[in-house]
Amino acid sequence: MSLNSKKRKLDRSAQDNVYxxxxxxxxxxxxxxxDKVRTNSYRLGIxxxxxxxxxxxxxxxxxxxxxxxxxxxxxxxxxxxxVEASAIAEQAKEIVKLNKMEDKITIIKGMLETVELPENxxxxxxxxxxYALLHExxxxxxxxxxxxxxxxxxxxxxxxxxxxxxxxxxxxxxxxLNFWSTVKDxxxxxxxxxxxxxxxxxxxxxxIAVNSVTMEDVLSHPAxxxxxxxxxxxxxxxxxxxxxxxxxxxxxxxxxxxxxxxxVTFPGxxxxxxxxxxxxxxxxxxxxxxxxxxxxxxxxxxxxxxxEITLSPSVKNPRHLCVHLDYSIGEYTNKSKTFSMGxxxxxxx
Amino acid sequence: MSLNSKKRKLDRSAQDNVYxxxxxxxxxxxxxxxDKVRTNSYRLGIxxxxxxxxxxxxxxxxxxxxxxxxxxxxxxxxxxxxVEASAIAEQAKEIVKLNKMEDKITIIKGMLETVELPENxxxxxxxxxxYALLHExxxxxxxxxxxxxxxxxxxxxxxxxxxxxxxxxxxxxxxxLNFWSTVKDxxxxxxxxxxxxxxxxxxxxxxIAVNSVTMEDVLSHPAxxxxxxxxxxxxxxxxxxxxxxxxxxxxxxxxxxxxxxxxVTFPGxxxxxxxxxxxxxxxxxxxxxxxxxxxxxxxxxxxxxxxEITLSPSVKNPRHLCVHLDYSIGEYTNKSKTFSMGxxxxxxx
Numbered sequence: 001m002s003l004n005s006k007k008r009k010l011d012r013s014a015q016d017n018v019y020x021x022x023x024x025x026x027x028x029x030x031x032x033x034x035d036k037v038r039t040n041s042y043r044l045g046i047x048x049x050x051x052x053x054x055x056x057x058x059x060x061x062x063x064x065x066x067x068x069x070x071x072x073x074x075x076x077x078x079x080x081x082x083v084e085a086s087a088i089a090e091q092a093k094e095i096v097k098l099n100k101m102e103d104k105i106t107i108i109k110g111m112l113e114t115v116e117l118p119e120n121x122x123x124x125x126x127x128x129x130x131y132a133l134l135h136e137x138x139x140x141x142x143x144x145x146x147x148x149x150x151x152x153x154x155x156x157x158x159x160x161x162x163x164x165x166x167x168x169x170x171x172x173x174x175x176x177l178n179f180w181s182t183v184k185d186x187x188x189x190x191x192x193x194x195x196x197x198x199x200x201x202x203x204x205x206x207x208i209a210v211n212s213v214t215m216e217d218v219l220s221h222p223a224x225x226x227x228x229x230x231x232x233x234x235x236x237x238x239x240x241x242x243x244x245x246x247x248x249x250x251x252x253x254x255x256x257x258x259x260x261x262x263x264v265t266f267p268g269x270x271x272x273x274x275x276x277x278x279x280x281x282x283x284x285x286x287x288x289x290x291x292x293x294x295x296x297x298x299x300x301x302x303x304x305x306x307x308e309i310t311l312s313p314s315v316k317n318p319r320h321l322c323v324h325l326d327y328s329i330g331e332y333t334n335k336s337k338t339f340s341m342g343x344x345x346x347x348x349x
Numbered sequence: 350m351s352l353n354s355k356k357r358k359l360d361r362s363a364q365d366n367v368y369x370x371x372x373x374x375x376x377x378x379x380x381x382x383x384d385k386v387r388t389n390s391y392r393l394g395i396x397x398x399x400x401x402x403x404x405x406x407x408x409x410x411x412x413x414x415x416x417x418x419x420x421x422x423x424x425x426x427x428x429x430x431x432v433e434a435s436a437i438a439e440q441a442k443e444i445v446k447l448n449k450m451e452d453k454i455t456i457i458k459g460m461l462e463t464v465e466l467p468e469n470x471x472x473x474x475x476x477x478x479x480y481a482l483l484h485e486x487x488x489x490x491x492x493x494x495x496x497x498x499x500x501x502x503x504x505x506x507x508x509x510x511x512x513x514x515x516x517x518x519x520x521x522x523x524x525x526l527n528f529w530s531t532v533k534d535x536x537x538x539x540x541x542x543x544x545x546x547x548x549x550x551x552x553x554x555x556x557i558a559v560n561s562v563t564m565e566d567v568l569s570h571p572a573x574x575x576x577x578x579x580x581x582x583x584x585x586x587x588x589x590x591x592x593x594x595x596x597x598x599x600x601x602x603x604x605x606x607x608x609x610x611x612x613v614t615f616p617g618x619x620x621x622x623x624x625x626x627x628x629x630x631x632x633x634x635x636x637x638x639x640x641x642x643x644x645x646x647x648x649x650x651x652x653x654x655x656x657e658i659t660l661s662p663s664v665k666n667p668r669h670l671c672v673h674l675d676y677s678i679g680e681y682t683n684k685s686k687t688f689s690m691g692x693x694x695x696x697x698x
Contacts, residue, residue, distance in 0.1 A: 025550050026543070026546055026547045026549075026550035026551065027550065027551075029543075030525065030528060030547070033532060033536075033540070034528060036535070039535075039536055040536070043536055043537075065540065065543070067536065067538055067540075070538045071536075071538075074537065091542070091543060091546050094542045094543075095538070095539070095540055095542060095543070098539050098540075098541070098542045099538060099539050176379065179379060179383060183382060186385070186388075187382075187388060187389070187392055187416065187420075188392075188423065189416055189419045189420075189444070189448060190444070190447050190448050191382070191414065191416075191444055191447075192447070193440070193443045193444060193447045194375070194378075194414070194440060194443075194444070197375055197440050198375045198379070200375075201374050201375035201376065202375065202376075
């Protein structure tokens with residue numbers, strides 16, 4: 001035997017600590033900066049918007065290693081306030097010094113909701129997107145910053161976020177379920193009866209999986225189901241981000257999951273710059289978020305996969321994401337399922 | 350941003366529950382049975398010992414899906430008592446029924462230390478090995494079973510376990526540390542000062558890593574540092590499994606870790622069957638256990654890597670493994686470091 005288990009209850013008061021502590025290790029920052037799609041999109045998105053940034057005051061919400069703050073200085077920012085609650089703020093100070101930007105970038109260690117800035121800002125920049133866009137609920141801090149610190153007519157980078165959904169056939173799940181039929185040939189022991197138990201553990205789970213979906217696994221043209229304009233969306237609206245979808249399948253297959261992903265857009269005079277985490281684009285560290293159906297449903301060309309999806313913060317831990325899905329696949333109608341994404345711990349009772 | 354964090358304290362009383370719950374999901378059983386090196390070794394190790402098993406009574410300690418119990422019936426066992434504490438016992442019952450062995454295999458749900466068997470047994474079979482052999486401390490249950498239920502002169506399969514160590518150069522760690530030197534070329538931001546922080550997080554950690562080591566990364570002939578004869582070893586001896594090692598490097602490289610692994614042996618009239626988790630053999634789901642040094646040490650041909658290593662159960666959670674290392678690498682002498690392997694949670698204070 002051999003295992004690493006990870007299930008434990010966590011009381012509410014510790015949730016923010018767990019969240020910020022998770023950003024005090026090098027691994028998460030390495031993963032984010034090594035994600036070239038993410039970091040280059042931010043770099044170009046910021047540089048393209050130099051007219052909004054040059055000579056202006058910027059607030060970087062959740063600055064981490066300050067890489068976005070430095071891009072803003074490259075774009076001509078007069079001053080950047082880099083707010084970061086986790087211990088990585090110490091490393092950020094060294095990085096800012098090494099890049100000789102101490103006069104331009106002021107690192108403020110603390111939670112955005114409680115820190116004081118010496119002035120209002122012209123621009124807010126932030127990389128706040130979690131898995132399935134809204135996991136971690138960090139957008140709330142960006143909106144708080146907007147409402148408290150952004151000058152009227154100020155700019156938010158990126159400025160728009162969009163959510164997409166598509167039915168998929170996840171071949172790994174098919175292989176894992178079929179595995180139990182291969183045991184008899186392999187070892188002479190019939191384990192076919194494990195199929196139902198495996199389906200219960202793998203498909204009938206309410207946990208949202210984060211994994212890479214390849215474009216071949218996507219069974220229809222994706223549907224955009226929500227769009228958030230960061231200049232106008234409110235924290236109340238984030239309590240329930242809801243949308244409908246209506247997809248038509250490309251051909252014969254078996255739908256065993258729906259898959260969701262997001263894009264964010266930086267405005268541009270000529271054309272906007274889009275950071276897109278679609279399975280049809282180059283992979284990012286966000287991969288895609290997968291909602292497994294309790295059972296696979298056969299589809300053919302033009303079978304309709306339609307429904308309504310709602311993303312909301314978990315009642316038990318607002319940093320965790322809850323997804324409710326009402327859906328129909330062809331004749332298989334009026335189904336619903338609720339999912340959640342945690343951090344490896346069950347929410348408190 | 351995007352993360353899955355996993356740090357939380359766990360009180361002692363919940364430790365056994367966490368341990369057994371972790372075996373109630375399909376994934377761990379799939380991983381074990383899909384590990385062909387493991388399962389075929391057990392199958393052949395049991396079949397080779399058919400003379401000890403035929404017409405005899407067997408106890409399977411931690412039976413899981415009962416695959417080893419079924420192999421014992423294939424080898425001619427008259428009766429197998431399959432003891433399993435986790436909920437997978439329910440699936441095991443279905444599997445035994447499907448294979449028409451209800452008359453031969455009796456599944457007893459419970460902890461080995463508290464269940465009652467109707468008779469003593471001739472043979473004990475168990476797959477008790479955790480990462481680095483002793484993580485999970487399941488061998489204690491096998492020894493308890495031996496002392497309480499095994500007839501004098503009875504047989505334990507496997508019968509011997511051995512532990513090995515070798516210095517390695519983990520190239521992934523080198524790449525991860527060097528990553529911070531590449532950021533300036535990539536994005537125009539100097540992050541070389543992150544090297545020390547990355548080294549602190551990645552190498553100066555006391556956590557034992559479980560990962561695949563390739564044979565090219567092994568820098569000397571491995572040293573066997575401990576051997577446990579399951580017929581004679583005591584639980585007291587498992588409180589501290591200690592041994593020394595003395596390796597001579599193959600050539601010029603940089604030692605950034607020591608690596609440990611194990612083998613277990615099934616007796617055989619002609620020749621014994623060895624299930625070996627060495628980096629020189631086909632990979633198993635145990636991979637290898639890696640002990641990172643605080644800093645890398647340069648070595649050349651014949652540089653001595655020597656020392657003493659002690660494996661013991663963690664004081665705070667006896668299912669967790671603690672490793673203490675005293676070592677010298679060439680002129681770099683009298684170093685020591687203590688490591689631990691948990692289940693993703695810090696031990697209770």
